[in-house]
Amino acid sequence: MKRQIPLIIVITLGFMFVAHSFIPHTISQDFLTWFQDWMKAISPFAVVLGIMSLFMVHGKKISYKAPNWQYSIVTLAGLIFTALTGFIWGTQAGTPYMWIFKNIQMPMSSTMFALLAFYIASAAYKAFRARSPEATVLLVAAIIVMLGQVPLGTMISKWIPISSKWILNVPNLASKRAIMIGVGLGMTATSLKILLGIERTYLGGGD
């Protein structure tokens, strides 16, 4: 029963939504409004899950004094402190909460991704090799596209942006479209499997 009832809910709601897509009736609209209100009321509680999970992982590390456990204290202290500033002084611009976001969270978040520029440059030098005709085509296409994006490329030759545009609009388009049709069919199949109760992994383990 612990699995059957949730499954029945998914299947019933799922087919009601299939019907909703095709039937523009007021009952169908009322159903959507009801669903919206309920989803809105459920939505804030999902964050509790994230907090609990973080506390459990880092709490365990601290209590077992796992390697680098001191950093777990930093994580939890950061969490509590940031949340408290938001509750005490509010979340508007100019508050300590926004200061933390702007000067701590935001710079670190962008810098994490900026690191990748260094890695891709190092890989360009050490790993991108024209080992086969296919790899050569890949590299040549990449070089033309890279040059086509910057003013310098256009200044070298007007053919560079023209070739880059052609690569993107013809062979690239064909390849992305074929992959997308495949993915689209796969996603539809997965959705159908969920609707029909064949795919159940979202229920998690246990009975």
Next chain:
Amino acid sequence: MNGKIIAFFDKMQKLDRRYIYLMVALSIIIPLVIPFNSPTFTSETTENIYRKIDSFAGDPTKAVLLSFSHDASTMPELFPMEVSVLRHCFERNVRIFTICWSPAAAPLMEHAINTAKENYDVTSGVDYVNFGYKPNSLFLPIVLGMGEDISEAIDTDSQGRKIKNLDIMKEIKNYDDMNLVIDFSGGGAALSWVTYARAKFGVNVAAGITAVMVADYYPYLQTGQLIGMFRGLKGAAEYEKMVDVFASYETDEYPNGRPFSKEVIKNVKVPITKSTIIYIEDGVEFDTGIPLNYKYKVARIGMNAQSVAHIMIIVFIILGNIGFFLTRKKDNL
């Protein structure tokens, strides 16, 4: 001699990666610190967004929705796009809404609005509304709900005000009026708008995306499911220039900006090393006297560094391959 060259490349092959990192950093720092003027060529994918927004100019029955589906990690690429679009709307009196789906996007959205509106006399609730942060689990209910009634689906704005009581909403009810959605993301978020809002209500969707996603979005451009696309930092740079050339233009004939023209954008240059907007056409300079703030040219300055860095990476690929083939030849001997 040959042996020496091979030995050199052999050594270069084993170069410590930290030297490469240093070169990457320098290739970006130098062009940023010593700025130079390079042309910005606009492309159709960006022009289409500009023209669509411009067609709403001064019309109280039309509006644009900006959806911020990203966090700070992709900000260098997406933020200049957002500021340019907001600036375009404020210049040309286009009503604009903003919304986001994750907590981390809320302050970025606020920051983009504040950055753009500093130089304009615009009021929240009249010229624009920030719908604020809505939990991601409400994405579909809200996207579908807005097809019927935006006020109902959104309910309250970022300041907790009831949307339906706001001035801006008087003549705007659903996607028939809010006929353009631009989603800014580093992933496939714009495609959700295509799948639901476009397919069900026929709304025009455009995407502001990081360059990583650009190649993947091309099929949607060809089918017309996307009316336009910002292609990474370059897209932002293109839009900055279009706003400078058309929306900021002020003469007796066009007191509030001039209409888009392909000829004009092709021929006019706007130097970024100057502190005012200057048009250079066929060698003739015209100084508008309008300040060209750093925040309005940040993407174009960035593109200078982008040029140098791309050339450097291409040189890396070529050098790496020469070394690879030479050392392989040596091993085969």
Next chain:
Amino acid sequence: MFEIISNTVAAFFTLSIFSFLYKDNPFYKFAEALFVGVSMGFAIPLVYENAFIPFVYTPIFLGHKFSLIIPSLLGLLYTFRFSKNLSWLSRYPIVFGMGIVGMGVPMSIHSSVLVQMRSAMLPLDTVNTALIFIGTVTILLYFFFSKDHKGVYGKFTNVGVWFMMIGFGASFGYTVMARISLLIGRIQFLVGDWLGFIK
């Protein structure tokens, strides 16, 4: 002055993350740990203000819409996710949101499959439309694994491989561009906003 202090703090954390390029070190570890905590902590007040207050508290306690107590209780069931015996209760809020996949079936077939196929079936009046057609079909054939890629069929799928390589090349070129752009953003902050060298 306040601006300088704020930018210096931001620069400190930016450089702490960059220090990983040299090698792993306590500054990086500290910044990374703090980043995880601050990111989560940041979400809590916003969810409370933008979701809990308008969608739960206001309608129930001020609007007296008592039926919403049911979904709120459903939402609370999330917390049983980590309980050994009661974790099955957390399935209810999950499955409630899952139902909307019903909408996804007709919609995603429409935009990702039907519209795309329609555009692939345009009259082949130019070389480019013919090439797009050939590319799309040969790649779809390549992903059909139930038949050996040999003989004439293998030749077709091989054409598909070349198209894909050009497509991957385009993606790779753009990926390089994106990574560089992100670094440009950070350096604009360090060199411009913090040190004031960019005018």
